[in-house]
Amino acid sequence: MDGTVLVADDDRTIRTVLTQALTRAGCKVHATSSLMTLMRWVDEGKGDLVISDVIMPDGNGLDTLPQINDKRPGLPVIIISAQNTIMTAIQATEADAYDYLPKPFDLPDLMKRAARALDQKRRATPAPKPSGEQPSRPSRRICRWWGARRRCRRFTGWWRG
Amino acid sequence: MTQITQSLWASLPIPALIVDAEDRICDVNPAAETFLNASKKSLDGYPVWDKIFVDAPLEEAFSRIRTGHSALFVNAVDVGTGSRKPVSCDVQISPLNDKPDHVLVLLENRELAGRLDRAMNSKSAAKSAIGMAEMLAHEIKNPLAGITGAAQLISMNANGEERELTDLIVGETRRILKLLEQVEDFGNVRPPEQRAVNIHDVLDRARKSAAIGFAAHMVIEDDYDPSLPPTWGDPDQLQQVFLNLLKNAAEAGREGGTIRIRTFYELSLKVRRRDGTGGAVPLQVEITDDGPGIPPDIAADIFEPFVSGRENGTGLGLALISKIISDHDGWMAVDSVPGRTVFRISLPVAPREVSP
Numbered sequence: 001m002d003g004t005v006l007v008a009d010d011d012r013t014i015r016t017v018l019t020q021a022l023t024r025a026g027c028k029v030h031a032t033s034s035l036m037t038l039m040r041w042v043d044e045g046k047g048d049l050v051i052s053d054v055i056m057p058d059g060n061g062l063d064t065l066p067q068i069n070d071k072r073p074g075l076p077v078i079i080i081s082a083q084n085t086i087m088t089a090i091q092a093t094e095a096d097a098y099d100y101l102p103k104p105f106d107l108p109d110l111m112k113r114a115a116r117a118l119d120q121k122r123r124a125t126p127a128p129k130p131s132g133e134q135p136s137r138p139s140r141r142i143c144r145w146w147g148a149r150r151r152c153r154r155f156t157g158w159w160r161g
Numbered sequence: 162m163t164q165i166t167q168s169l170w171a172s173l174p175i176p177a178l179i180v181d182a183e184d185r186i187c188d189v190n191p192a193a194e195t196f197l198n199a200s201k202k203s204l205d206g207y208p209v210w211d212k213i214f215v216d217a218p219l220e221e222a223f224s225r226i227r228t229g230h231s232a233l234f235v236n237a238v239d240v241g242t243g244s245r246k247p248v249s250c251d252v253q254i255s256p257l258n259d260k261p262d263h264v265l266v267l268l269e270n271r272e273l274a275g276r277l278d279r280a281m282n283s284k285s286a287a288k289s290a291i292g293m294a295e296m297l298a299h300e301i302k303n304p305l306a307g308i309t310g311a312a313q314l315i316s317m318n319a320n321g322e323e324r325e326l327t328d329l330i331v332g333e334t335r336r337i338l339k340l341l342e343q344v345e346d347f348g349n350v351r352p353p354e355q356r357a358v359n360i361h362d363v364l365d366r367a368r369k370s371a372a373i374g375f376a377a378h379m380v381i382e383d384d385y386d387p388s389l390p391p392t393w394g395d396p397d398q399l400q401q402v403f404l405n406l407l408k409n410a411a412e413a414g415r416e417g418g419t420i421r422i423r424t425f426y427e428l429s430l431k432v433r434r435r436d437g438t439g440g441a442v443p444l445q446v447e448i449t450d451d452g453p454g455i456p457p458d459i460a461a462d463i464f465e466p467f468v469s470g471r472e473n474g475t476g477l478g479l480a481l482i483s484k485i486i487s488d489h490d491g492w493m494a495v496d497s498v499p500g501r502t503v504f505r506i507s508l509p510v511a512p513r514e515v516s517p
Binding site: 011013014016017018020021024080082083084102103104105106107108 | 300304307308310311314317338345
């Protein structure tokens with residue numbers, strides 16, 4: 001797994017965990033607690049993958065997705081969020097996020113998805129905007145994930161005292 | 162009595178009696194007839210102390226009131242009627258204006274008031290506790306993500322013993338997450354989709370799945386009143402309520418213990434609906450178990466969220482039931498002594514025009 005990953009999360013523990021995990025896996029990592037810094041790195045052409053939180057001190061991570069898509073088409077963005085509602089999943093889908101993971105995420109799972117995103121980015125040269133025909137269309141993946149999660153939760157004993 | 166006084170006397174919701182100078186009952190209102198479980202005819206003219214048994218020296222109070230012409234309030238008096246166990250009442254005694262040797266006795270049932278109070282308090286406490294827990298859920302997920310991630314990162318280079326510990330950290334954080342999801346689900350209970358529902362169909366479905374599953378070690382008996390009219394409810398939510406109550410009963414009961422499901426009609430209780438009007442809840446479902454009972458220290462708060470008598474219980478089960486029943490404009494109560502715990506659900510009848 002190689003490439004440069006931009007991590008934007010205002011929680012220091014998450015930045016530490018992701019930086020260490022991705023570095024150990026062979027990636028270069030830039031981590032920040034600010035969306036402004038993230039956008040500067042994107043503008044400068046840094047990064048092959050973005051992993052971003054939603055609620056940040058200087059804005060909403062989902063709002064930056066259209067700008068990232070405009071400036072760097074094909075740069076995959078994985079959204080991670082503790083605001084785990086269907087609305088967040090829908091917004092991530094509509095904004096063409098590569099993937100969406102609720103917090104607390106499973107680290108090996110996140111690493112797999114990051115590796116897949118980096119691999120696709122590397123193979124997609126020159127990077128086109130994802131078309132509807134691509135098998136890995138992000139919106140479908142997010143919807144599948146959300147559907148599976150709702151199905152699973154329906155059968156857990158959530159109302160047991 | 163004038164017509165208005167008569168109507169006032171008849172509609173007074175508090176049991177009231179008038180006692181003459183010889184301590185004989187000379188009038189009772191309909192609420193007192195219900196409370197004493199006796200007709201006016203069978204009470205009028207009888208010595209009051211033959212019909213009502215109290216654990217306070219009210220005879221002396223009567224003579225003091227007659228001589229002093231002042232009212233008296235005695236709280237928390239156990240009032241028995243001979244035919245049922247004593248009920249804790251607040252008793253108000255006051256001399257009649259035009260006949261000072263006659264006294265008016267008002268008996269206010271404290272248990273009912275207390276229970277209703279608790280139900281209302283518990284509803285608002287549930288709302289605030291859940292609201293706060295929902296807000297916290299978001300704040301807790303960030304550190305949880307850090308803890309899980311750090312543990313999983315350590316486990317990548319860990320040996321067997323160390324991995325056992327990192328797995329423990331991940332497992333325990335997942336447990337916290339599950340609790341958070343339950344809290345979020347609690348806040349997301351949709352409003353009931355109400356229609357006319359045969360309560361026995363719902364109970365039978367819940368009973369069958371209990372009998373082959375979690376309550377297989379118990380004997381389940383039923384005592385249904387087949388003439389009950391349909392209730393106005395959401396069958397899925399009501400089934401959740403009954404399944405959860407049966408599960409509680411099964412977990413409380415010992416191997417071979419008995420769970421009893423009883424349905425009956427009782428038109429004595431009205432609850433305040435969400436729109437502020439009063440609604441009757443005459444359909445009664447009681448689920449009784451013969452387990453050890455609810456620990457006394459939590460009995461008063463058993464419908465509050467996060468109150469549980471069981472190890473590893475989240476304390477959301479009964480709080481959720483309470484919320485669903487309250488959304489149905491129903492009422493729920495519990496009466497527990499060692500060896501006998503009764504959960505009672507009181508539900509409204511479906512409006513006549515939609516009944517099948």
